[in-house]
Amino acid sequence: MVDRSKLFQNLAARQTWLDEEPSEAPEPNEVPLATIKPNPHQPRRYFDPEALANLQTSISEHGILEPLLVRPHNKGYELVAGERRYQAAKALGLKTVPVIIRELSNQETLKIALTENLQREDLNPVEETQSILELLALELVTNTDEVRSRLNKMKHAHDRAQDLNTIEGAGQIDQLLIGLGYQWPSWVKNRLPVLNLPPIILEALAQGQLKYTAAIAIAKVNDETAMQTLLDQAIAESLSVAQIRDRVRGLNAQPQDEFKVRCDRVFKKIRSAEANLNTKQRQKLDSLLAQLDQLLDGA
Known part of the structure; x- marks a missing residue:
């Protein structure tokens, strides 16, 4: 299990815009909530309804304790960090919210959004894996498909005891994943495959309906229709991983159309x-x- 507090410290140490001394930190401003627009490239897609409800209760009782981070945009502001606080404030009908206003580039904005995502305790494996790939892509100035290709090349070279230095960006990948609390071989083996799961399982996992180990088990069902049925059962009946594995063995033991x-x-x-x-x-x-x-x- 990754230590999220340590992970965030490692990430923050890499971001120059988070290196200010406390005495240099800007004072928060109160701005109308209506002037803030969500970031259309927000890397986080799913927000747990129960967690949002708890946050709303906290804000109702104590207010917003940590200002949102925004940047000037189209005569208003674009949200950089604080999506959950923003959503909770909207649900509560707040007129104004405290913000820190920063001049940030598109790349800096995405890095901060990814960093904030990775410090969340409730980040699911799909979002975490996607966020780490995005950070690697920004670090290497490329796209996530190319990052995945390089990671697979690193794995093949590692398995064959070959020199990793022949793979472009291998050193940067290694150092960034260490900064996130991972050793790259184990991350490639245990986390990267999550993105290869069937779409129906990937969606359930991304929405927090399924644990990672349960998702991996269900993905081993050979027949797609049977897989969907087992997925529905696992969610509706809160099946344990052991129960899921038993059912998977039974389903795969049944005769199937070889073609x-x-x-x-x-x-x-x-x-x-x-x-x-x-x-x-x-x-x-x-x-x-x-x-x-x-x-x-x-x-």
């Missing part, structure tokens, strides 16, 4: 490998898909 299984397996392989294909492999796969598409048109 359908093969189709599903190939489709999953394509989805999993898509980001790591080189140009030649992608062209060949595109040609095969075109042939398959043409074949099915005549079915």
